[in-house]
Each structure stands twice: as structure tokens, then as C-alpha cells.
Amino acid sequence: MKTIPLQPIDEPAVTCSTCAACCCQLEVMLITDTGVPERYIDTDEWGGEVMLRLDDGWCAALDRDTMMCTIYEKRPLICREFEMGAPECIDERQGIATAYR
Numbered sequence: 001m002k003t004i005p006l007q008p009i010d011e012p013a014v015t016c017s018t019c020a021a022c023c024c025q026l027e028v029m030l031i032t033d034t035g036v037p038e039r040y041i042d043t044d045e046w047g048g049e050v051m052l053r054l055d056d057g058w059c060a061a062l063d064r065d066t067m068m069c070t071i072y073e074k075r076p077l078i079c080r081e082f083e084m085g086a087p088e089c090i091d092e093r094q095g096i097a098t099a100y101r
């Protein structure tokens, strides 16, 4: 007999569409050239290139109305490899009380 796992009712499914782009507040180092526009690039204290973050903590390339990446096709490697539902993702979602909309 096949058992179908049930999603607990009070636990929202982990998906970017119900998340306030929590991972886009993390520091993102640019370790490869993916074509990120210069205006979104900052320099960290060791001289390395990172994504510019604004005063509210979110990445400068994030659209604040849609909470989606405006440079998705050119986003850094680290952003491409950040896996939805992975432990790091769950940690980030729990860190922001307004993550679930």
C-alpha cells in the first residue's frame, strides 16, 4: 500500500512564492562573472566584490514590490546555488517574522 505523506496544516510549504526573499539579505560574494551590472556591486572590507545591500538589508537588485530578483538571468553563482528548502533556506525563513505572506 502506498502511503501519502501529509503536509501539517499549520506549516506552510517551503516555497519562494511565500517568502519575503529572506535569502536576499545574506552577503553574496561574486566569485564568478555572471554579468551583474556594476551599480549592484559593492566591495567588502577585504576588497572582494559582493552584491550591494541597501539600508534595509536587502540586496539592491531585489524588486521591493514583487520581492523578485531583477537580474535573475545574471544573478551571482551563489544565488543560483542557494537551494529552496535546504537547511540554509529554512534558517533564513525562520529569521524573519514577516516571511510568510
Ligand code: SF4
Pocket (backbone or CB within 6 Å): 014, 015, 016, 017, 019, 020, 021, 022, 023, 024, 082, 083, 084, 085, 089, 090, 092, 093
Ligand atoms: S529563503 Fe528559501 S524560500 Fe525564501 S526566497 Fe530564499 S530560497 Fe526561496
Ligand code: SF4
Pocket (backbone or CB within 6 Å): 023, 024, 025, 028, 051, 059, 060, 061, 062, 063, 068, 069, 070, 071, 072, 075, 076, 079
Ligand atoms: S542577486 Fe537576485 S537572487 Fe541574488 S541576492 Fe540579489 S536579489 Fe537575491
